[in-house]
Amino acid sequence: xxxxxxxxxxxxxxxxxxxxxxxxxxxxxxxxxxxxxxxxxxxxxxxxxxxxxxxxxxxxxxxxxxxxxxxxxxxxxxxxxxxxxxxxxxxxxxxxxxxxxxxxxxxxxxxxxxxxxxxxxxxxxxxxxxxxxxxxxxxxxxxxxxxxxxxxxxxxxxxxxxxxxxxxxxxxxxxxxxx
Amino acid sequence: xxxxxxxxxxxxxxxxxxxxxxxxxxxxxxxxxxxxxxxxxxxxxxxxxxxxxxxxxxxxxxxxxxxxxxxxxxxxxxxxxxxxxxxxxxxxxxxxxxxxxxxxxxxxxxxxxxxxxxxxxxxxxxxxxxxxxxxxxxxxxxxxxxxxxxxxxxxxxxxxxxxxxxxxxxxxxxxxxxx
Numbered sequence: 513x514x515x516x517x518x519x520x521x522x523x524x525x526x527x528x529x530x531x532x533x534x535x536x537x538x539x540x541x542x543x544x545x546x547x548x549x550x551x552x553x554x555x556x557x558x559x560x561x562x563x564x565x566x567x568x569x570x571x572x573x574x575x576x577x578x579x580x581x582x583x584x585x586x587x588x589x590x591x592x593x594x595x596x597x598x599x600x601x602x603x604x605x606x607x608x609x610x611x612x613x614x615x616x617x618x619x620x621x622x623x624x625x626x627x628x629x630x631x632x633x634x635x636x637x638x639x640x641x642x643x644x645x646x647x648x649x650x651x652x653x654x655x656x657x658x659x660x661x662x663x664x665x666x667x668x669x670x671x672x673x674x675x676x677x678x679x680x681x682x683x684x685x686x687x688x689x690x691x
Numbered sequence: 692x693x694x695x696x697x698x699x700x701x702x703x704x705x706x707x708x709x710x711x712x713x714x715x716x717x718x719x720x721x722x723x724x725x726x727x728x729x730x731x732x733x734x735x736x737x738x739x740x741x742x743x744x745x746x747x748x749x750x751x752x753x754x755x756x757x758x759x760x761x762x763x764x765x766x767x768x769x770x771x772x773x774x775x776x777x778x779x780x781x782x783x784x785x786x787x788x789x790x791x792x793x794x795x796x797x798x799x800x801x802x803x804x805x806x807x808x809x810x811x812x813x814x815x816x817x818x819x820x821x822x823x824x825x826x827x828x829x830x831x832x833x834x835x836x837x838x839x840x841x842x843x844x845x846x847x848x849x850x851x852x853x854x855x856x857x858x859x860x861x862x863x864x865x866x867x868x869x870x
Contacts, residue, residue: 517802517829520757520836521725524701545722546700547736548817549857555734555819557726578699623696633812635821638727640734642814650696653865657699659838678728686832 515683523660523677525579527591528556529602529615530564532571536615537564537596540588542660543676544576552645554627557638559674563596568641572629573612581656583620585667591617592672611647622657623650638676694862702839702856704758706770707735708781708794709743711750715794716743716775719767721839722855723755731824733806736817738853742775747820751808752791760835762799764846770796771851790826801836802829817855 529538543557556574558565568574579587590601605619610626617624627643660677663669671678708717722736735753737744747753758766769780784798789805796803806822839856842848850857 513824513827514802514829515731515827516832517757517804517827518725518731520703520801520829521723522701522703522836522838523724524699543724543726544700545702545724545736546697546856547722547819548814548855549852550816552694552697553814555724555736557724557734578696622699623693625696631812631814633810633819633821635727635732635810637729640726640812640819642812645692648692648694648696650693650699650864653695657701659701673728676727677725685829 514685515679516685518677518679519664525658525660525663527577527579527587527617528558528564529575529577529607529617530567530571530573531609531613531615532567535567535570536600536602537567538591538601538615538617539564540592547642553630554625554643554645556641556643557635557676558641559638562674565639568629569632571613573614574627574629574641574643575610575612575614575616576625576627577617577621578623579658580620580622581658581662583658587617587620588669618651622652622655624648693864694858695864697856697858698843704837704839704842706756706758706766706796707737707743708754708756708786708796709746709750709752710788710792710794711746714746714749715779715781716746717770717780717794717796718743719771726821732809733804733822733824735820735822736814736855737820738817741853744818747808748811750792752793752825753806753808753820753822754789754791754793754795755804755806756796756800757802758837759799759801760837760841762837766796766799767848797830801831801834803827
């Protein structure tokens, strides 16, 4: 098996936010996708150890902010590599509270969606949350969204261990992978 | 709700193939995602009316061929807009039968994966199949994979009605959408 092929699967990069009571958090996800058209439903795969996963379960909602290609690297640093158990991630960035109560990151966001959780499936290490679209906005139709490929190839970013697409570099034929 | 934002979610484009007994078929999908890393599991959302969906259920496996950006438009025409109930789609293209028995399209493919179905979830109009990675190959590490955004923006392609990301143009603020 040549796992380098996995770098050919296309993803975007998103901040997934959730809130419940006094808890609020968000994390960086690349596994956000629409799974039905009628009604519009969206799936997000979240690691069971993520603090946000716990909050999505409790708050039964999530917000998805679509990052712009020209994003501030602090967003990835904060939402991707720090734990919300130790800090208030959204405090450093412009955001708003959506209809569901979930926090929507507005800084460097091309647009956002808000979903109410209607189902969740246990996939082992991750939970797949299925949400019904409740609200959405395109902040800037003309802006280029950040892709996972751009993040790898141009920004030299890597996937953290809790990502569904994390690959142990020792299992790759060639590293760094060509993307 | 401004549904134009949905065009900011990033996807690739794939041929998803399946076989069972004398049946063999494939269709074009953009909703192919890795959902866990350990073990590597992949999700595919398939419309219940798709002939391939029936065959994945029976054959309990699917193959994913990652299309190259410089694909032959006949691939989209055949796998995306015709029904395998009336024709043998793979007959016109180079393909091979994988370990699971699922057909792997090789023509204009940057790489492929093969998965054994370990779970499936009913999402209303679509079934979400979860598959364990059984085999994979990167045919060409250097080649650019086709993205859904490129298909829209450069090739002026649209999503067929059975796609999880189909949007009724009357519901859009601006059409054609900027992508």
